[in-house]
Amino acid sequence: xxxxxxxxxxxxxxxxxxxxxxxxxxxxxxxxxxxxxxxxxxxxxxxxxxxxxxxxxxxxxxxxxxxxxxxxxxxxxxxxxxxxxxxxxxxxxxxxxxxxxxxxxxxxxxxxxxxxxxxxxxxxxxxxxxxxxxxxxxxxxxxxxxxxxxxxxxxxxxxxxxxxxxxxxxxxxxxxxxxx
Amino acid sequence: xxxxxxxxxxxxxxxxxxxxxxxxxxxxxxxxxxxxxxxxxxxxxxxxxxxxxxxxxxxxxxxxxxxxxxxxxxxxxxxxxxxxxxxxxxxxxxxxxxxxxxxxxxxxxxxxxxxxxxxxxxxxxxxxxxxxxxxxxxxxxxxxxxxxxxxxxxxxxxxxxxxxxxxxxxxxxxxxxxxxxxxxxxxxxxxxxxxxx
Numbered sequence: 582x583x584x585x586x587x588x589x590x591x592x593x594x595x596x597x598x599x600x601x602x603x604x605x606x607x608x609x610x611x612x613x614x615x616x617x618x619x620x621x622x623x624x625x626x627x628x629x630x631x632x633x634x635x636x637x638x639x640x641x642x643x644x645x646x647x648x649x650x651x652x653x654x655x656x657x658x659x660x661x662x663x664x665x666x667x668x669x670x671x672x673x674x675x676x677x678x679x680x681x682x683x684x685x686x687x688x689x690x691x692x693x694x695x696x697x698x699x700x701x702x703x704x705x706x707x708x709x710x711x712x713x714x715x716x717x718x719x720x721x722x723x724x725x726x727x728x729x730x731x732x733x734x735x736x737x738x739x740x741x742x743x744x745x746x747x748x749x750x751x752x753x754x755x756x757x758x759x760x761x
Numbered sequence: 762x763x764x765x766x767x768x769x770x771x772x773x774x775x776x777x778x779x780x781x782x783x784x785x786x787x788x789x790x791x792x793x794x795x796x797x798x799x800x801x802x803x804x805x806x807x808x809x810x811x812x813x814x815x816x817x818x819x820x821x822x823x824x825x826x827x828x829x830x831x832x833x834x835x836x837x838x839x840x841x842x843x844x845x846x847x848x849x850x851x852x853x854x855x856x857x858x859x860x861x862x863x864x865x866x867x868x869x870x871x872x873x874x875x876x877x878x879x880x881x882x883x884x885x886x887x888x889x890x891x892x893x894x895x896x897x898x899x900x901x902x903x904x905x906x907x908x909x910x911x912x913x914x915x916x917x918x919x920x921x922x923x924x925x926x927x928x929x930x931x932x933x934x935x936x937x938x939x940x941x942x943x944x945x946x947x948x949x950x951x952x953x954x955x956x957x958x
Contacts, residue, residue: 592862592863593864596815596864596867597815599824600815600818600819600822600824601818603819603822603823603824604818604821604822606822607822607823609818609821609822611818611822614814614817614818614820614821614822615814615815615817615818616814617817618815618816618817618820619810619811619814619817620810621809621813622805622807622808622809622810622811622813622814622870623806623809623810625805625809625813625873626802626803626805626809627802627806629802629805630798630799630802633798633801633802634795634798634799635767636767637794637795637797637798637801638771638791638795639771639774640770640794641790641791641793641794642770642774642775642778642787642790642791643770643773643774644790645774645778645783645786645787645789645790646774646775646777646778646781646783646786646787646790647777647778647781647783647786648773648774648777648778648781651777651781677901684910684911684914687911687914688914688918691914691915692918696918696919696920696921696923697920697921702925702926702929705911705915705926705930706926706929706930706933707933708910708911709905709908709910709912709926709927709930709933709934710908710930710931710933710934710937711901711902711934711937712900712901712902713901714901717897717900717901718763718897718901720869720872720873721872721873721876721893721896721900722876722889722893722897724873724877725873725876725877725879725880726886726887727880727886727887727888727889727893728763728764728887729763729887729888729889730763730889730894731889731894731952732889732894732948732949732952733889733893733894733897733898734763734766735948736894736898736941736944736945736948737897737898737901737902737941739944740898740901740902740937740938740940740941740944741901741902741937743937743940743944744902744933744934744937744940744941745937747933747936747937747940748929748930748933748937751929751932751933752926752929752933755928755929755932756925756929759928760925
């Protein structure tokens with residue numbers, strides 16, 4: 582089973598090999614192409630700074646003030662009415678906003694309940710199947726200077742919620758019926 | 762809308778800290794988060810330079826055009842606004858493939874390139890175009906074949922089989938990406954007044 586881990590590591594070098602072999606076959610000057618393509622990297626990354634600082638500051642204030650935790654505690658009873666373990670609520674709330682915070686919640690749940698517990702597995706599946714919507718929108722829209730995101734934020738967050746609920750249901754089904 | 766959300770996040774957090782006695786934490790958090798952003802950008806400089814360089818080789822060798830051509834039937838259905846053989850299609854394909862294989866940080870520069878190409882044909886430079894919204898919805902719910910971070914976290918927590926969550930996570934990611942595409946379509950129909958594309 583560890584073979585998959587090994588194969589996953591091979592993807593990156595294989596990708597580079599494909600590019601370099603195709604350059605050899607077509608007699609492309611790979612080195613000068615690399616240098617001129619890479620020139621853009623510095624500027625592209627630097628342009629993201631104000632967008633990132635703005636968004637990360639807002640998220641940090643929300644977290645460090647304790648407001649996020651307060652909202653979590655306030656709303657978590659709602660979860661039980663939907664038969665979703667209340668322990669997962671902080672993860673639901675944090676996952677679209679902050680990737681590192683969500684990972685630390687998942688690590689914490691895994692540590693508390695053990696790796697084979699259904700809550701740990703649900704958290705892992707949620708973590709592995711969704712992405713940090715706010716961060717992605719900040720980076721990609723920031724890169725081209727779009728200030729009006731249109732429907733993107735609402736659609737992204739709604740898809741996150743759907744994805745996370747599906748993750749809980751699928752995990753339950755998978756570990757009860759398929760996994761032995 | 763983002764403007765209001767952003768203002769609201771900061772104001773509510775700062776006001777809450779006055780009552781919660783967490784002013785110190787907020788002060789510290791603000792500076793820390795700015796520092797983290799700078800670290801993130803430095804990381805980006807390295808990753809962007811490496812992958813944009815590699816991508817330029819792929820472009821000059823004709824590999825990117827090949828990917829664009831192969832992905833055309835797929836791209837055409839998802840991005841009806843995109844002209845045939847538009848360079849954005851190739852970057853969208855590589856971005857989604859990098860996400861699929863769990864190469865999150867290689868996916869970012871390709872995605873940014875795709876956004877730049879989409880922006881070049883955008884009528885209103887401040888407002889997200891239809892294709893941009895579709896692309897980002899697919900990105901926030903990107904199909905991931907192998908969630909490397911979470912597997913290594915479970916491995917370090919001592920899981921007997923850290924890979925047990927790979928299959929359910931894959932099923933969940935396929936379904937959530939489908940949901941994102943569906944929501945994008947529905948909301949576009951509503952916004953555009955129900956006219957067919």
